Amino acid sequence: MxxxxxxxxxxxxxxxxxxxxxxxxxxxxxxxxxxxxxxxxxxxxxxxxxxxxxxxxxxxxxxxxxxxxxHDSVEFLDVLIENIQGQLKTLVFRKPAAEPYIVPIRIQLCSDVETFDQERLNIEIALLLNGYPLNFIKRHLKQCFKNHNVMSIYQDLHAKTYKKLHLQLLDESLTYHTGSNPPEEQQQKQYAQTNQQCQTTTSKKQPDIIIHYQYESGPVKTFNSEFRKIWKKHFCYPTSSLNNVRLILDTRINKTIEDLRVNKKPPRNLLRNLDCNST
Structure with a gap:
């Protein structure tokens, strides 16, 4: 890249x-x-x-x-999404050209308990073929269900319990980085409070974001101004915590052959020979 x-x-x-x-x-x-x-x-x-x-x-x-x-079924990343009579169904997707590997049981990717059970069986078979003992596999699978207090899924494939767990884990994955999802007014208040706290707790020195890029003729000549337009448009709204951040765009010039010759350190044996000749 x-x-x-x-x-x-x-x-x-x-x-x-x-x-x-x-x-x-x-x-x-x-x-x-x-x-x-x-x-x-x-x-x-x-x-x-x-x-x-x-x-x-x-x-x-x-x-x-x-x-x-x-199409009515497409692959997106590691998920296969199918449209079945207006209802979206998801399951784990593995590219045929990819190397075989074991991934954790992803309840978030399986939209129903039958699909999840098939994925669990696939993982068990793969582990058995790779030499893992059956008791070892079952013990860790049971422990996973016990941790979530959903043994009814493991024993009876209880659909309602699985649906509840599926939605719960989806919500956790969505709010892991974004936090809770309050109404818009409350969210704006939280942004304002966070911004005020950042301004009062930070030091007097203004924080900087420094971006270095190689200077070239052509379209890159307008990179500085275009980047600042995008930055101001999308990241410097009234309640943004980035309003007090100073953006610095610094160019770097490609080194010439003369620069490489000047900065290159001579070999150690050459320096030793010079010292011996001088003495």
Whole structure:
């Protein structure tokens, strides 16, 4: 991926590009997911309208080209999503070309107890084929269900209990980074309080974010101004905690051959020979 900051720059670039798609999905109360170079969307519109939308987005930026698949079942990351009579069903997906490996039992990825039980059996068989004792496997599986107090799933495949656990773990994974999800007014108050606390507890020295990038002629010449526009538009809203952060964009010039020669340290044996000759 090049420089360590490349992925962050790509995320910022894509964040600007995808706003029209996000608004389109929000207006229609549809799903939208994006991770690196994969996008997942749901839609109840005719296929012709979906293709027209994606073709329009594809022509919006010459630096971004998308290829799409429209079907009632699609793979997104490690999840297979199926549309069964208007109901979305999810299960674990493994790419055929990927190396075989064992992953933890992902209850979040299996939308019903039957799918989850099949995934559990697949993992048990894989562990047995790799030489793990059957007692060892069953003991750890039971311990997993005991920890969540849902032994009825392990013993009887209780659908209601599984559904409750499935939703609980989904909520935990969604709120792990975002915290609780209060109403909008309360959320704005929390942002304002957090911002005020940050301003009162931080030191007098203004915090800095320093970004280094290689200076080149061409489109990169406008990187500084374009980046500051995106930063101000999306990260410096009234209640943002980044308002007191100073953004510094610093350029680095590619080294010349003369610079490399000057900074290169001579070999140790050459320095020793020089010392011997001088004495």
């Amino acid at each position: 090049g420089a360590p900051f490349t992925m962050t720059l790509a995320n910022i670039y894509m964040y600007e590009w995808e706003q029209s798609l996000i608004q389109h999905q929000q207006i229609r109360n549809e799903l939208y997911g994006w991770y690196i170079d994969d996008i997942f969307m749901t839609s109840n519109e005719p296929v012709e309208n979906i293709k027209a939308l994606l073709d329009r987005e594809n022509a919006k930026d010459p630096n971004i080209r998308i290829t799409y698949t429209i």
